[in-house]
Amino acid sequence: MSSFRFRNRFGAELIAPDKTRFTLWAPSCDRVVVEVEDLAPITMRRHSDGTFTAEAPCGAGARYFYRVRDEITVPDPASRFQPDGVHGRSEVLDPDTYDWKHPDWKGRPWEETIIYETHLGLEGNYEGMKARLQELADLGITTVQFMPVNSFSGHWNWGYDGVLVYAPTPAYGRPDDLKDLIDHAHSLGLMVFLDVVYNHFGPDGNYLLEYAKGFFDPRYDTPWGDGIDFHNPIVADFFIDNALYWLMEYRFDGLRIDAAWAITDRKWFYKLQSRIHKTVEKGRHVHLILENENNDSGLLRDGYSGQWCEDWHHTLTVMLSGEDKGFFQPFHTETTALLKRVLTEGFAWQGEYFPPRKKARGTPSSDLPPTKFVTFLQNHDQIGNRPLGERLITLSNPDAFQAAYALLLLCPMTPMLFLGEEWGSTTPFYFFSDFHGEIGKKVILGREEQFAEYCNLTDPEILKTLPNPIDPKTFRLSKPDRSQRDSPAGQAWLAMTRELLSLRHSKITPYLKGAYSAGADILGDKAVVARWTLANGSLLTIAVNLGKESASFTDPETVFYDTASDRRPGTLPAESLVAGLDRPL
Template sequence: MSEAFQRRLSLGATYDPTGTTFRFWAPAHPEVRLEIEGRDPKLMKPAADGWFELTLDAPAGARYRYHLPNGLTVPDPASRFQDGDVHGWSVLVDPRAYVWRTPEWPGRPWREAVIYELHVGCFGGFAGVKRALPLLAKLGVTAIQLMPIADFPGERNWGYDGVLPYALDAAYGTPEELKDLVDSAHELNLMIMLDVVYNHFGPDGNYIGAYAPPVFRDDVETPWGGAIDFRLPEVRAYFTENVLYWLVEYRFDGLRFDAVHAISESDWIDEMAAAVRAVEASEGRQIHLVLENERNEESHLAGDVDAQWNDDFHHVIHVLLTGEREGYYADYAEDTAGKLARAFADGFVYQGEMSPNLGEPRGTNSGHLPPYAFVSFLQNHDQIGNRAFGDRLTSLAPPAGVEAATAALLLSPQIPMIFMGEEVASETPFLFFTDHEEPLAQAVRDGRRKEFAKFAAFAGAEIPDPNAISTFEASIPEPHPTRAEARTALFQKLLAVRAAEISSRTALPDVAAEAIGPKAAKATWRFEDGARLTLATNLADQTIDVAPVEGPVLFESPTGAADRLRAGALPGFSTVAILEPAA
């Protein structure tokens, strides 16, 4: 197998030492010039349907941009790297300059995934993430998921304000450093995934409307601005190519797709996924696709998409441990233990029922899907960072309750996800942060404060300034001063049990689950080899009476909980796992 990889794109700059081809779609203009730094602009040749192209000698590392007839110069929308941030020059990258150390990496089965979501900036860039890999592997993590890295304005951002989907942000490092990070993960038998955003562009540095206005719809809005028009073949190709670019050129093991419910032409998801499966077959390695989709639609999961983030699981656990009932938590305020049982059994809690928060039905049937179709979590960047003060569950709920919920999360056959810092019981917030220039910085500041003014709990409170560097610095996770060591040991123990006894087997969709107390549920999964896993979880602080459960104990917390379960009682803040081998 080749030790260098390049995705030859149908757009942008395709580097070749014998002549680099530049292709640019600008249907709003009769002509376009290519400008390479230090050279006079050259008129590009018009092609069909608004395309312009030009082939010429240009060295790797050359700075270039496109010059429009109105005098505006714009970066390449398929730029692989930028010099001077989102408003600067695009950099010509030779994708084959990096020689891979793990060219034959085959990937890992999805059922083995234990995802660790992290923000690259909080780790000090790609090099900082690389330094953390050995400890994460030792913890039992099997998949690193990077929050979005596409070029955004400024030095710090969550990543969802990206405007150049092909260009990694220079604040995190170079293309070679990112490839070295992926290579290093594979050397440790770790998968590495990337969060990508195709539902909108950020508010600063998005020049596409200046030369290709049809990209944006004027009849559909998203919470972040005009919707991208996925009815256009050029738009569909632009994003499908981006998917394949990250998977082929950077060797990512999978992608997480942000808020696909904001993509009106959802058939593109299936079209794109089919293209990925063709690449997977041709390369002989395992690739995984994960959606964020508020609609709880099973159709994509029944096709070529592996899984979906399951907010329902998070919301149920959050309500049980904190008692919060505002906003979308209102949907989980009644029969919460029954909803926990349904999350264990079927993944989605809402499968077409009326959502009190939305005032309309939500979701589709999901009980026929395998447990691996659902990525479950106690925390993630959204559920922490979209709170006014970025409160972690660790600071909102009793430690024993968090530990019992952690055991239920990590021992369920569903795919678990950990948010950076959970493994050290971090209580540092994860706040919303940006690095915009004025007046956009003030608009974001005002918008954030207006967003929370309607909540009684935050009335009159000083919401942290997203643009202040102190807001970013406060979001870097720190170990809890007294609980970090014990929490890390708990994660290691649970993930060792998971690897040895749970993810080593294939779980079936056939799950029996029921509420067994006001804040307690029991679920039993069957595996292909005939083994049966039972989890009993009580997230109340008091012991409850239950039907006795017998069988070989896989895990218990606290100590003695299994004996009490055999006697018909389940202690407060406890989880017991029982694994019955095949008959």
């Protein structure tokens, strides 16, 4: 039998089949009692660092609370599972019960990464996602990335309102079901990444202030409340251990760190990286991705695998849709030059003043390999934070979007598709959560404030017509319509995706390690030709024209993809793309 267990510093750890050690950091308390069902309450021993410990004669399946004050019981912040939700008792688990069928899986090199971001609830939970993996592998996807799975309040949520970072939500199934899903993905050659949220907790079910006020530091304000005190070694280790728990016990192949810019101690990222390198088995590929408004190229230079490149997305969105509000507004100035810069250097903002944030943004990135930048035309944020949840494909001219889609999948940067994008889904993706009462009202108000700030949308009559984020129907309507996939248009788009990914696998991926930009030229309005020297010495050329006027350029020696079937050599028609290779000199 092959099993994996990461021994957490905190939480409930089996030390024998019928004995469990409980550990809780509760520095705000003088006394803590662990209450296990069917056992007498056990007073825990307090240690000098504010940690409480106790042992109890119970095994896997036991359910428990911590009583931190006479009138308050709380779930374990390091709970491995919450079968009755974030307000219920925690459950003791035995990680050794799952028998891994592919324990020797080592992952894949970063250069092979083609990400498919998805939401497990919309995929039909763990069981539904498992059934989908074969078609994604057959398509050419190499990596599936799940939006957060940690426990949240209610039955549906994006996942970024989680409050118990070690406990997979029961909304999707049991923990062993998640392990089975990951195990099956590995059998198909798919890596699995997890989106983790370490910068804030959700509004319902977070009890930390009741017993660990030192977890937070009010000096660090975030959009979600007081910042988490990553300068506190115990707090810092709580999240580092969590990352290792997902990587070692659940065998995820990588993590995407949400809103890294809101993590207040930059040194923490290096501590995390060091611990992972010391812990992960030799020869195993484990990848760390950042979402970071700061465009911090130093972290990428120092070993982080990649960063979501919003500059790439915003530039192309402005070109395709004319979007001009909020964060998109600065991309309306010299947009074609910005496209040239993101294709050759990754970040558009590398220390220049960024008006939406009223400060300088970014650091120089031209020395970084193109694979460090995770590129996308659509993701959960960029669709779901629009008032009507429209996908970019519905806001663009078809030929222009097809050219941009080909650019996404053939460019040496690391591409990412979003749920249903592979067949050209036009189903809206909304923000949804299962909150009620005052919290539900605050969620609705918060969305309206967000739309006012970023979309200039303040008309109360229009706001009344928008999808209600806490209505169950909003969740259901966000599930892509698979009948569209089976339609002639959907099958044609799938065939195009399959062809593009096949070309990437055969002509580009084997030569990405060591590839670098060979420069770019502006050919006209919204038209750029970019070149990269691949590891085998060949020159990859991609010319893209998202404008309305034809442009001229010199064809590469061998053209292997062209979106305009009637193109004449030496021309780049409006709303088209040409990709090709020149052999080494």
